[in-house]
Amino acid sequence: MLPFDFLEYQDRLKKTKKKMEERGIEVLLVTDPANMNYLTGYDAWSFYVHQMVAIAIDEPQPIWLGRYQDANGAKVKTWIYDENVIGYPDYYVHSDKYHPMDYMAEILTQIGQGNRNIGVEMDHYYFSAKAFERLKKGLPNAVFKDGGLLVNEVRLIKSDQEIGYMKKAAILAERAMHHGIESIRAGVRESETAAKISYYMISGTEEFGGEYASIVPLLPSGKNTGIPHLTWSDRKFEDGDSVIVELAGCYQRYHVPLARTVNIGAPSPHLEKLAPVVTEGINNVLEKAKPGVTCGEIEEVWRKSIGRYGLEKEARLGYSVGLGYPPDWGEHTASLRRGDNTVLQPNMTFHLIPALWFDKYGIEISETFRVTEKGSETLTNYPRDLIIKHPFIFNQHEGEIS
Amino acid sequence: MLPFDFLEYQDRLKKTKKKMEERGIEVLLVTDPANMNYLTGYDAWSFYVHQMVAIAIDEPQPIWLGRYQDANGAKVKTWIYDENVIGYPDYYVHSDKYHPMDYMAEILTQIGQGNRNIGVEMDHYYFSAKAFERLKKGLPNAVFKDGGLLVNEVRLIKSDQEIGYMKKAAILAERAMHHGIESIRAGVRESETAAKISYYMISGTEEFGGEYASIVPLLPSGKNTGIPHLTWSDRKFEDGDSVIVELAGCYQRYHVPLARTVNIGAPSPHLEKLAPVVTEGINNVLEKAKPGVTCGEIEEVWRKSIGRYGLEKEARLGYSVGLGYPPDWGEHTASLRRGDNTVLQPNMTFHLIPALWFDKYGIEISETFRVTEKGSETLTNYPRDLIIKHPFIFNQHEGEIS
Numbered sequence: 036m037l038p039f040d041f042l043e044y045q046d047r048l049k050k051t052k053k054k055m056e057e058r059g060i061e062v063l064l065v066t067d068p069a070n071m072n073y074l075t076g077y078d079a080w081s082f083y084v085h086q087m088v089a090i091a092i093d094e095p096q097p098i099w100l101g102r103y104q105d106a107n108g109a110k111v112k113t114w115i116y117d118e119n120v121i122g123y124p125d126y127y128v129h130s131d132k133y134h135p136m137d138y139m140a141e142i143l144t145q146i147g148q149g150n151r152n153i154g155v156e157m158d159h160y161y162f163s164a165k166a167f168e169r170l171k172k173g174l175p176n177a178v179f180k181d182g183g184l185l186v187n188e189v190r191l192i193k194s195d196q197e198i199g200y201m202k203k204a205a206i207l208a209e210r211a212m213h214h215g216i217e218s219i220r221a222g223v224r225e226s227e228t229a230a231k232i233s234y235y236m237i238s239g240t241e242e243f244g245g246e247y248a249s250i251v252p253l254l255p256s257g258k259n260t261g262i263p264h265l266t267w268s269d270r271k272f273e274d275g276d277s278v279i280v281e282l283a284g285c286y287q288r289y290h291v292p293l294a295r296t297v298n299i300g301a302p303s304p305h306l307e308k309l310a311p312v313v314t315e316g317i318n319n320v321l322e323k324a325k326p327g328v329t330c331g332e333i334e335e336v337w338r339k340s341i342g343r344y345g346l347e348k349e350a351r352l353g354y355s356v357g358l359g360y361p362p363d364w365g366e367h368t369a370s371l372r373r374g375d376n377t378v379l380q381p382n383m384t385f386h387l388i389p390a391l392w393f394d395k396y397g398i399e400i401s402e403t404f405r406v407t408e409k410g411s412e413t414l415t416n417y418p419r420d421l422i423i424k425h426p427f428i429f430n431q432h433e434g435e436i437s
Numbered sequence: 438m439l440p441f442d443f444l445e446y447q448d449r450l451k452k453t454k455k456k457m458e459e460r461g462i463e464v465l466l467v468t469d470p471a472n473m474n475y476l477t478g479y480d481a482w483s484f485y486v487h488q489m490v491a492i493a494i495d496e497p498q499p500i501w502l503g504r505y506q507d508a509n510g511a512k513v514k515t516w517i518y519d520e521n522v523i524g525y526p527d528y529y530v531h532s533d534k535y536h537p538m539d540y541m542a543e544i545l546t547q548i549g550q551g552n553r554n555i556g557v558e559m560d561h562y563y564f565s566a567k568a569f570e571r572l573k574k575g576l577p578n579a580v581f582k583d584g585g586l587l588v589n590e591v592r593l594i595k596s597d598q599e600i601g602y603m604k605k606a607a608i609l610a611e612r613a614m615h616h617g618i619e620s621i622r623a624g625v626r627e628s629e630t631a632a633k634i635s636y637y638m639i640s641g642t643e644e645f646g647g648e649y650a651s652i653v654p655l656l657p658s659g660k661n662t663g664i665p666h667l668t669w670s671d672r673k674f675e676d677g678d679s680v681i682v683e684l685a686g687c688y689q690r691y692h693v694p695l696a697r698t699v700n701i702g703a704p705s706p707h708l709e710k711l712a713p714v715v716t717e718g719i720n721n722v723l724e725k726a727k728p729g730v731t732c733g734e735i736e737e738v739w740r741k742s743i744g745r746y747g748l749e750k751e752a753r754l755g756y757s758v759g760l761g762y763p764p765d766w767g768e769h770t771a772s773l774r775r776g777d778n779t780v781l782q783p784n785m786t787f788h789l790i791p792a793l794w795f796d797k798y799g800i801e802i803s804e805t806f807r808v809t810e811k812g813s814e815t816l817t818n819y820p821r822d823l824i825i826k827h828p829f830i831f832n833q834h835e836g837e838i839s
Binding site: 078079080081082083103104105107108111112124125126128129130131134155157158159160161162163164165166167168181183184224225226227229230231233234235236237238239243244245246247250251253259261262263264265266267268269349350351354361362363365367370372374392394 | 480481482483484485505506507509510513514526527528530531532533536557559560561562563564565566567568569570583585586626627628629631632633635636637638639640641645646647648649652653655661663664665666667668669670671751752753756763764765767769772774776794796
């Protein structure tokens with residue numbers, strides 16, 4: 036039932052422990068749901084309450100600590116022995132008196148881990164300021180260290196099986212993009228396009244279905260295309276509108292994001308000029324991307340490429356991507372930007388999204404690529420250009436769902 | 438363009454400031470995206486980076502502080518003056534050197550708010566342990582107080598317009614439930630049902646579309662119905678399976694959750710016995726729910742109702758519900774459980790989900806209700822019972838999407 040075999044989990048755990056040793060961490064409290072999944076297989080929408088996987092450097096088994104009603108899920112969805120799955124009573128949930136970290140501190144103390152060097156994921160989602168305060172109070176003899184991004188660093192290089200899952204996610208991304216764009220025409224609501232994308236992303240292919248992506252489809256249209264993180268509304272597309280579609284296919288929680296910009300009818304002169312510049316920049320970056328090159332050097336290629344047209348981009352170009360839970364599919368380690376000295380290695384995967392935003396318009400064309408032995412390959416295969424929807428051609432297949 | 442008029446935002450701000458005064462907080466740093474939205478209208482999927490709305494007790498305008506590329510969105514989607522929207526440069530994002538809270542501390546100092554009593558949302562999503570550490574370091578002259586749930590307490594009682602949005606969300610929930618259940622039969626993948634639910638939840642009605650819910654559809658089937666927070670998989674439904682469907686309709690970020698249990702063909706004797714007990718319990722609770730009654734008293738009605746059948750429930754029965762962002766649609770204030778002394782008042786809204794889980798099976802039948810002047814009303818209207826899908830009746834409308 037687990038997405039990877041036992042040996043792959045053992046390998047991940049071994050690499051994690053090696054990094055713990057390097058950082059002087061004896062017990063790592065993993066609260067990031069992606070990292071919990073990566074090390075144990077645990078997968079459920081239970082991260083809205085406090086939970087963790089505790090890794091002691093000298094213990095072969097992790098310990099899952101979470102809400103009592105979720106413990107069954109941890110028994111079924113992980114390789115951890117049932118006796119290492121410990122649930123806290125429900126009165127700890129969203130209470131003004133009790134805090135789950137009080138319980139966890141008590142358990143860690145009882146099993147003799149309370150007075151060690153303890154790593155916590157200081158800047159990860161779902162490890163709140165209060166969680167840390169209560170842990171410190173409950174474990175007065177522990178020495179706390181920042182274990183942030185420790186597991187994420189292990190995640191940077193994917194196994195072949197992980198790449199296999201990402202290739203399935205790529206198929207889901209292409210499919211969702213195809214049907215989403217097909218639905219875009221004047222008079223259609225943004226919400227209808229978002230609904231179509233969601234349907235095809237999840238219903239998947241004959242062979243496999245998809246999962247929820249860590250970010251919902253982003254779908255600004257018209258003047259809102261200058262605002263990157265808007266979700267859809269009931270705005271109706273109009274002739275001449277541009278529409279940005281950013282989505283990801285997701286399989287076994289592995290993401291392959293893909294963004295395209297669509298125009299209903301003839302694009303504005305701005306967009307028409309920008310699109311080939313962005314495409315050329317992406318082509319240049321993909322040609323440069325290979326083992327041994329740094330993320331900063333990748334950015335330099337992009338900067339020079341668009342600089343020839345008098346353009347500049349303030350924000351980073353992209354980031355390491357893979358396993359994720361809401362609110363992000365990025366891995367928070369390597370970024371494609373100036374000063375990032377991460378050296379590309381085979382089976383690293385990046386979402387290259389060199390978007391350009393202006394006050395009233397913007398453009399996004401993106402590719403998710405894998406570093407290969409000698410170069411790079413994109414995971415999706417979708418026309419890398421501004422996509423023009425001709426308003427007078429009505430697609431006969433429109434509306435056909437399954 | 439804002440979902441509420443200016444006066445409603447002013448009223449929310451006024452109530453928030455009153456609570457700040459009661460708690461001795463001069464500046465409240467609101468980092469919970471639901472609270473940011475509630476006070477300013479801000480709505481975008483940008484909460485995967487650090488951001489906040491700062492409320493100074495003696496200033497009429499809040500200040501939005503977030504990523505530079507999201508500042509345009511804050512200008513368009515809020516009633517805040519443009520000059521109070523401040524973006525931090527992109528090199529602060531997911532960096533190992535720079536932290537957005539350093540920047541925010543600097544701004545707060547510059548505008549003379551750095552040496553005051555500052556409230557932070559200690560246990561809310563997205564306010565990480567590190568965010569707090571960096572704020573404390575950047576504001577050495579501030580006195581920090583826990584401003585947790587302060588805005589959430591204001592959110593407990595809805596305005597009539599909020600209730601109006603929830604009634605639209607209820608229509609979306611009914612529609613998604615109807616089509617989801619319609620798709621359930623032996624041989625269909627869980628992912629197909631999840632895709633259908635997502636499509637109808639978002640595509641909405643002729644009059645209005647829907648949004649993403651803060652929790653994706655939860656859809657355990659077969660033996661997994663004992664595990665509450667599992668999302669869907671590619672498992673195919675089998676004759677005799679029970680399937681739990683928990684979802685929410687969402688409109689203007691207001692949620693109305695709804696859960697039902699479905700059986701393909703004849704249910705097991707366990708389920709058949711449990712369903713009327715749960716329904717009777719819900720009916721008893723809804724009869725009791727009225728202004729002046731406490732959450733704890735509601736729980737007592739449930740406890741006695743199922744106690745007559747020798748049953749007990751460990752977890753809480755429900756919680757205050759409304760505005761939300763992933764990962765939760767619950768408001769984290771009032772819970773329907775023993776010891777919660779919150780007194781019901783008109784226009785409070787609760788998700789009553791007295792689910793029962795056992796090792797290999799479970800049942801969920803839920804209702805979202807509003808407290809009225811004299812009693813309560815459910816927001817959705819869906820058969821309150823175990824739903825039987827007869828395996829040999831094929832629905833002709835199956836697969837028809839729009």
